[in-house]
Amino acid sequence: MLTAILILWPMAAAIICFCLGRRSEKARDILADIATIAECALMIALLARSLQGGSDLYLGLPGLCGMGLNLTLDGFRCVYGTVASLMWATTSVFSRQYFTYYANRNRYYLFNLLTLGATMGVFLAADLFTAFVFFEIMSFTSFVWVAHDETGSAMKAACTYLAVAIIGGLITLMGLFMLYNMIGTLTLSEIPVRIEEIRQVWPRPFVTVYGGIVTPTRLYLTGGLVACGFAAKAGVWPLHIWLPKAHPVAPAPASALLSGILTKSGIFGILAVTCNMFAGDAAWGRAIMWLGVITMFTGALLALFSINLKRTLACSSMSQIGFIMTGIGAYALSQPGSESAVLAARGTVLYMVNHSLIKLVLFMIAGVVYMNIHKLELADIRGYGRRKPLLAVCFAIGALSISGIPGSSGYIAKTLLHEAIVESGAGRVIEWLFLVCGGMTLCYMLKLFITVFAEKNHDDELQKQYYGQKDYWNAESRIAVTVPAVILAVMGLFPYLIMNRTAYMSSPFLGITRDAMGECVVVYYAVHNLTGSFISIAIGLVLFFLIFRRLDRNVWPEWLDLEDRIYRPLILKILPGILGFVSAITGQITDEAIILLRRTTHRQISTRVPTGSMDDHLAVEAGMILDHILPHRDGSSHIPVLVEKEERAARTQRVIYGSLSFGLILVCIGLILVLIYTLASA
Amino acid sequence: MMNNNMLLLIPILLPIICGLAAGLFGKLRVRARYKGMAIVAMLAVEAIASILCLRIGMSLVVGSINEAIRIVFRVDALSRMFGALVVFVWFLTGIYACEYLKKDKHFDSFFAFYLMTEGMIMALAEAGNMITFYMFFEMMTMLSFPMVMHDRTHEAIRAGLKYMFYSVAGALMSLFAIFMLTPYGYLGDFKAGGILDIEALTGHEQVLLISALMMIVGLGTKAGMFPMHAWLPTAHPEAPAPASAVLSGVITKTGVIGIIRGVYYCIGSRLLAGTWVQHTWLVLSLITVLMGSMLAYREPVLKKRLAYSTVSQVSYMMFGLAIMNSVAFTGAVSHIVFHSLIKTTLFLVAGAVIHQTGHTRVEELRAIGKEMPVTMCSYTIVSLGLIGIPPLSGFVSKWYLASGALMSGTSPYSWLGPVILLISALLTAGYLLPVTVRGFFPGVNYGVGTPNRAEPDVIMYVPMIVMSVMTLILGIYPGLITTTIQNIAAGIF
Secondary structure, eight states: OHHHHHHHHHHHHHHHHHHHHHHOHHHHHHHHHHHHHHHHHHHHHHHHHHHTTOOOEEEEETTTTTTOEEEEEOHHHHHHHHHHHHHHHHHHHHHHHHGGGOSOHHHHHHHHHHHHHHHHHHHHBSBHHHHHHHHHHHHHHHHHHHHTTOOHHHHHHHHHHHHHHHHHHHHHHHHHHHHHHHHSOOBTTTHHHHHHHHHHHTTSOEEOTTSOEEOHHHHHHHHHHHHHHHHHHHTOTTSGGGHHHHHHHSOHHHHHHIIIIIHHHHHHHHHHHHHHHOTTOHHHHHHHHHHHHHHHHHHHHHHHHOOBHHHHHHHHHHHHHHHHHHHHHHHHHSOTTSHHHHHHHHHHHHHHHHHHHHHHHHHHHHHHHHHHHOOOBHHHHTTTTTTOHHHHHHHHHHHHHHHTOTTSHHHHHHHHHHHHHHHTTOOHHHHHHHHHHHHHHHHHHHHHHIIIIISOOSOHHHHHHHHHOOOSSOHHHHHHHHHHHHHHHHHHHOIIIIIHHHHHHHGGGGTOOHHHHHHOOOOTTOHHHHHHHHHHHHHHHHHHHHTGGGOOSOOSOTTOOHIIIIIHIIIIIIHHHHHHHHHHHHHHHHHHHHHHHHHTTTOOOOOOOOTTOGGGHHHHHHHHHHHHHSOOTTOOOSHHHHHHHHHHHHHHHHHHHHHHHHHHHHHHHHHHHHHHHHHHHO | OOOSOGGGGHHHHHHHHHHHHHHHHTTSOOOHHHHHHHHHHHHHHHHHHHHHHOOTTOEEEEEESSSSOEEEEEOOHHHHHHHHHHHHHHHHHHHHHHHHTTTOTTHHHHHHHHHHHHHHHHHHHHBOBHHHHHHHHHHHHHHHHHHHTTTOSHHHHHHHHHHHHHHHHHHHHHHHHHHHHGGGTTTSBOOTTOOOOHHHHTTOHHHHHHHHHHHHHHHHHHTTOTTSOTHHHHHHHHSOHHHHHHIIIIIHHHHHHHHIIIIIIIIOHHHHTTSHHHHHHHHHHHHHHHHHHHHHHHOOBHHHHHHHHHHHHHHHHHHHHHHOSHHHHHHHHHHHHHHHHHHHHHHHHHHHHHHHHOOOBGGGOTTHHHHSHHHHHHHHHHHHHHHTOTTSHHHHHHHHHHHHHHHHOOTTHHHHHHHHHHHHHHHHHHHHHHHHHHHHOOOTTSOOSOOOOOOOOHHHHHHHHHHHHHHHHHHHOTHHHHHHHHHHHHHHO
């Protein structure tokens, strides 16, 4: 029952907030804060219960939405539910100040809380069907975040977001149809067994209950389709197109959530598919791994060239998702239950949690900058952060952690992933790409930090103005930014206490027993682990000081845009063009055939009769007689009226004759057909 | 068995009498308000009477022209469900129409035909054999024809004639099946699973198959199935909104009901499964699904866009029926109910927009969400339902249709069907959602200050809200109707 409350409470609060907000905005803001903080408190209580060894909660609601909704709350879901609700609580506390000068606040609050409910639903889902249901709700409600500003670029980004979400959702749905058809269940805990049955039969064909045959191709196709929609939401290349555009245009609290938690819900889906269907499947692992590497590299490259604070952070999100994907890839590559699988699972979970919190802090700081000076271009905000120590410290914690500097929580997660990649045998190329991308992360974070917090603005007046801003955030916002930063710092300082425990709790969801997770002890600050990190740092410093130190123009070629080059023309022009042409023809074909018939074989007799013809003599005679007998008072003649009437009668007569003969022809054809039929069948 | 139960005549005769009364006494100088109240009262009585009178198992033999042609009414679960749907939609649309047509000079004639058509549809829902069904099917066409040409403009009359032409041509095709199959017992009382005399049929399989195809294509005319779909996009934009709403929401479904009766209650799906008729039917329905969506996507006039959407959506049901297994059947029949509620609402919204702002084209609807928030909210909900976004109702039927298709094993349709359904869902999103997006997010520089409110009268938006809430409820608890349908399907397969 508690699980249902976790979903329904924010949704109910959303509606109450909306109604309340029409009367009093202040009351609404307070209620929204209370709602999210209560949600967070409940989640923390459940997390504590789970830490104490409490059993998993389960709620089955058969028949809902057709297939029944099933919710469960195990260790991993407790962890991620807590992260999600924490993020919502902090952002909604932060929102009050941020949204002071925004329009349509009520709409934002409504959809913000609805999205919280839906997101909780995704993370609590015990089967893929439930996950899909909430995933779709989440996609649609979060659309409002992206579109909130209603500027041209916001609307374009929002439409891209919506299109990617819908297309991804439909592809996933197709995958779910096929999966359900193949194994007869979508419950996560039952999938591994069924898939194992199928794999055992290979290479002989496995025949499903419905008579279909499951070949390896079909299994991979199904898995790929299911993962597709989730990957689109996560921002995996080549479906990342919405991400670098949507995050910068959304309001900062929404960007934090989009980047911190919505992308993770996509990762959640990919994890669910990988861990339950493809654990230990090398081909799948390699595919995920390469997708991850490409995403990681592309994202980092875009971030390096970005000259906008939020865009850099958004591209960085994409890159970090790539890191997580490589972790999942390493997991699938290694034998189930082996040490590298444990390492990969632990690394992936920690990286996810870590990245959520980091992006929460960083995007809210970007929000602080934006709400004070309404600018985000690096050249404009240069020097804004000078003499603002708390802001700088919070940013630094996030930046250090995301770059994986030893001593931070990011270091732990990155080390685990590095270890897992090496152990799973992914190869030297991937390992080096991983390290290079780590270096690139450091490089762009350094660029951001130095620009915003160290350098002075070229415009001295502006710099003075920046110095003058003392009350740039109120107490609420300060708390909202500081709390997650402190959590991050604590996580980094006590890795064994917090991070290991998080991984321990999450292990069953990832198909790793808790014992295996507990037994696997990693010395995080061993020499070979530190070496990897130092290589990354060295690469980052070299890149920064040699190349990107002086980059403040946009040198990234605008035309190099997958969306504008390929997707938009393909989906908006080429496909509808072809399909539309064909459809237009098929749509018209019946009408055209009828018109053709009417013009040729079934030509209707012309109803136009030339006026004043000889046929009118009867009317003329009658009119003359009538004019004599009953003359009109005004002296006009009966003749024109009568002529008209006669013509109309003649016309009707012709139509009737025409129709009659036409009917007769049809009857004859019918008779002939019947005759032929009787003769043929006799 | 309750035989010869005269109660069955009430749902049929009541609206006919009321309709005649409306037509005859309409010229009395009574204020439109009172007339409207009287009509709503009639519709309410009819709705309650129908739900009370239609009990499963009741039957009534009205008479027989000769021993083969008997007019029989009989109520089974399908008639009851369809009947309930019809009176529900008719009632809500009727309320809306009272306000919509308040200032229309043909107010009385519209309601006369509106009510009489309802009686005919109830009769064909209750019909106990094919010839009864056919009779009332034709009468329904005749009586709904004046609703299409309500405006009496040149275009409206042409559209009405086109509707008439297509419908009659379709009905004649189904009459062909009646002629050809009567010797094999086609006109007997409907029975789940088929009534044809298998022994007599041996050796005449091709007759059966050709007649079956003629019947499917013929009745498919009403359901807007390719190649006889062309009347829909012409008739809908010309008819007044309430007429388009019931035309699209209910009257197209009568064709589907006819095909269910013909295929599953007369011929029997066993005789058709795996034949070329099934394949042709599948191909035609899939072509229609894709074509309808694509044409809707390209169509700038909102009502015409919705008409093309109907073409596409009704063929979802056709596809489900053509698959011929119980899961797809469940999907198809539940889609009848879901689509009926959704499409009626969409047409009512389109009508409300025309009524309040005069806009007919989609590109004129910028900021419409600010002007008519309640109306556009229900538009958004039902649009998402039509696309098939959970937890709304369209998702449930799509799920059943696709999983039924996949398990049927009639390759390649088993996988091609779901793929086309999903492409069509994408196109549905493409033609419905821009209205919402541009309506609620007109852009920063749009009309600073308060937007001018153009919300229609309460009487007009309450029916829309009721139906969009139904879409949500049926999406969350589809068991309310799917259990009934699964029982029906269990009898057939």
